[in-house]
Amino acid sequence: MKKTFAIFIAIVILIMTLFVIQTTASYMQYLYQMGMPVDLSVFLSAVGSDLIGMNFRGLLPPIILVIFVVLGVAFFVAHLILRRISLEKKYFYAFAGASGMLTLVTLFPALSYDLEMYRGALSLLGKGYITATGALGGYIFGLNLPRQS
Amino acid sequence: MRLHFLFPLVLILFADAVISSDSEFKMETLAEGLDHAWGIAVVSDNEILVTEGVGRLRRIIDGQLDPVPIKGIPSVFLYPADLTQGGLCDVALHPRYNENQLIYLSFGEADKDDPSLNAMTVIRGRLEGHNLVDVKQIFKAEPPRKTAAHYGARILFLGDGTMLITSGDGFNYRDQAQTLDNHVGKIVRLNDDGSIPDDNPFVGMKDALPDIWSFGHRNPTGMALGNDGMTIFEHEHGPQGGDELNIVNIGKNYGWPLITYGLDYSGSLITPFTEREGLEQPIKYWVPSIAPSALAIYQGDMFPDWRDNLFITAMVPGDLRRLTMIDNKVVGEEIMLSELGRLRNVVNSTDGSLLVATDGPDGKIIRLYKN
Numbered sequence: 001m002k003k004t005f006a007i008f009i010a011i012v013i014l015i016m017t018l019f020v021i022q023t024t025a026s027y028m029q030y031l032y033q034m035g036m037p038v039d040l041s042v043f044l045s046a047v048g049s050d051l052i053g054m055n056f057r058g059l060l061p062p063i064i065l066v067i068f069v070v071l072g073v074a075f076f077v078a079h080l081i082l083r084r085i086s087l088e089k090k091y092f093y094a095f096a097g098a099s100g101m102l103t104l105v106t107l108f109p110a111l112s113y114d115l116e117m118y119r120g121a122l123s124l125l126g127k128g129y130i131t132a133t134g135a136l137g138g139y140i141f142g143l144n145l146p147r148q149s
Numbered sequence: 150m151r152l153h154f155l156f157p158l159v160l161i162l163f164a165d166a167v168i169s170s171d172s173e174f175k176m177e178t179l180a181e182g183l184d185h186a187w188g189i190a191v192v193s194d195n196e197i198l199v200t201e202g203v204g205r206l207r208r209i210i211d212g213q214l215d216p217v218p219i220k221g222i223p224s225v226f227l228y229p230a231d232l233t234q235g236g237l238c239d240v241a242l243h244p245r246y247n248e249n250q251l252i253y254l255s256f257g258e259a260d261k262d263d264p265s266l267n268a269m270t271v272i273r274g275r276l277e278g279h280n281l282v283d284v285k286q287i288f289k290a291e292p293p294r295k296t297a298a299h300y301g302a303r304i305l306f307l308g309d310g311t312m313l314i315t316s317g318d319g320f321n322y323r324d325q326a327q328t329l330d331n332h333v334g335k336i337v338r339l340n341d342d343g344s345i346p347d348d349n350p351f352v353g354m355k356d357a358l359p360d361i362w363s364f365g366h367r368n369p370t371g372m373a374l375g376n377d378g379m380t381i382f383e384h385e386h387g388p389q390g391g392d393e394l395n396i397v398n399i400g401k402n403y404g405w406p407l408i409t410y411g412l413d414y415s416g417s418l419i420t421p422f423t424e425r426e427g428l429e430q431p432i433k434y435w436v437p438s439i440a441p442s443a444l445a446i447y448q449g450d451m452f453p454d455w456r457d458n459l460f461i462t463a464m465v466p467g468d469l470r471r472l473t474m475i476d477n478k479v480v481g482e483e484i485m486l487s488e489l490g491r492l493r494n495v496v497n498s499t500d501g502s503l504l505v506a507t508d509g510p511d512g513k514i515i516r517l518y519k520n
Binding site: 020023024027030031034036037042045046049050052053054055056057058059060063113114115116117118119122 | 416
C-alpha cells in the first residue's frame with residue numbers, strides 16, 4: 001500500500017510538472033512569435049516560476065492538488081473496475097488517467113462560463129497533450145503496481 | 150531661507166502613497182434596489198439615467214427612482230447567472246443631448262446567427278418620454294465570442310464630437326489584442342452616427358480595422374477626458390494584479406498580453422516582461438488588483454481640493470480611490486468609501502457632487518456632497 005501510494009505521488013508530481021511545462025510553453029511560444037526576447041534561459045526561468053506560481057500564487061486551487069484529486073478519483077474507479085474485470089492494468093490505468101485529465105480540461109471551462117483558466121488547454125492540441133499526460137501517468141502507474149494489487 | 154526646492158522632494162516622498170481620508174463629505178442614497186447598476190448619465194440638475202445589467206434603463210427624477218423602466222431597450226445577452234459582467238453596460242448622452250435627446254447604450258448582444266456567441270454592441274436611440282425610439286446599431290465588436298466576460302463597453306465623447314468605445318479581450322481571446330484585424334482588446338473611435346472618422350490612425354492600412362484608436366488592452370472599463378479637454382485617461386482590469394491606469398494616445402499599443410504586471414489566475418506567468426520598446430507603460434498599476442470599474446475626473450466646485458483629481462471605483466475589496474495628479478503623474482492615492490462594498494461607477498453631477506453606484510442585485514446610487 002505504501003509503495004502504491006509512493007508511486008501515485010511520484011506520478012502526480014510528474015504529471016503536474018508536464019502540465020506546468022505545457023502551460024509555460026504555450027505562453028512562451030506566443031511571446032516568441034510576437035517578437036518578444038524569449039530564449040532558453042527565459043523559458044526555463046518561466047517554468048520554474050510557474051511551478052511555484054501554479055501551486056502557491058494562483059486564485060485557483062494548487063495544480064498539484066487538482067491533479068492529485070483528478071488522478072486519485074480516476075485510478076480509484078479503475079481499481080474498482082479491475083477487481084471485477086480482468087484487463088491489462090497498464091492500459092486500463094492509462095485509459096483512466098487520460099479520462100481524468102480530459103475531464104479536467106473540458107469540465108473546468110464548462111463550470112466557469114467557458115473561460116479557459118488553464119491557458120495550456122485552450123487549443124485542441126493542448127487538450128490532447130494534457131490528456132496524453134494522463135495516459136502516460138496511468139500507464140506508468142499500472143506498470144509499477146505490485147502484482148497482488 | 151527659500152525652501153521651494155523641498156516641494157518636489159516632498160512630492161516624490163509621498164508619491165503613490167496611500168493616504169487616509171480626511172475629506173469632509175456627506176452621503177445620501179438617491180436610489181436603491183437597482184439590479185447591477187452599471188452606467189450613469191447625468192441629464193440635468195434633476196434627472197439621471199442609470200443602466201441595470203439585467204437590461205433595464207432607469208430614470209432618477211428629483212432624487213426619486215422612476216419605477217417604470219424606459220421601454221425600447223434591445224434584449225441583452227445574460228449568460229452568467231450572477232451577472233458580474235456583460236448585460237446592459239454604459240449609457241452616454243450625445244454632446245448636444247438637449248437638442249436631439251440622443252443617447253448611446255453598450256451591451257452584450259447574442260449573435261443572431263449563432264445564439265451561443267455574443268458581441269459587445271453599441272446602439273444609439275432617441276429618448277421620447279418613457280420610450281427609446283429610432284434605435285440604430287452603431288458598433289458591434291468583431292468577431293463575436295463565446296465567453297461572457299471582458300466586454301470593456303465604456304463610451305466617452307471627445308471634444309471634437311467623436312466618441313471612443315472600449316472593447317475588452319473576451320478573456321479567452323487575449324492574443325488577438327495585438328492584431329488589428331479585430332476589436333478584441335481595442336479602443337475604437339467613431340463619429341456620433343457610427344461612421345468612421347477619416348483621421349483615425351489605421352484608416353487605409355491593410356489588415357487593420359479603420360475604427361481602431363488604440364490596442365493592446367485587456368478589459369478597459371473606465372475612461373474619462375481630462376479637464377484640459379485633451380488627455381484621455383483609461384483604466385483596465387489586469388489579470389491577477391496589474392490593473393492599469395493609462396493615458397491613451399492615438400495609435401498606441403498598450404502591451405497586453407506581451408507585457409503586464411500581473412499573473413494569470415492559475416498563478417502562471419502570462420509573460421515575464423513588464424516593459425518593451427514600442428509598448429506603452431501605465432502611469433500607475435495596482436498589485437494586488439483593485440478591479441477598477443469606472444473613472445471620473447472631478448470637475449465641480451463643491452470640493453475645491455478635489456479639482457482635477459481622478460476618482461476610480463474599485464470592486465476588490467470595494468472602495469473609491471481618489472488619485473491626486475501633478476503633470477499627469479499620480480502623486481497620491483486616498484481610499485474612500487471602503488464600507489460600501491463593490492463599487493461600480495462614479496460620475497460628476499451638475500452641482501459639483503459625485504454620484505457613486507454600488508454593485509450587486511441591490512445596487513444603490515449614492516451622492517457625495519458637502520453642506
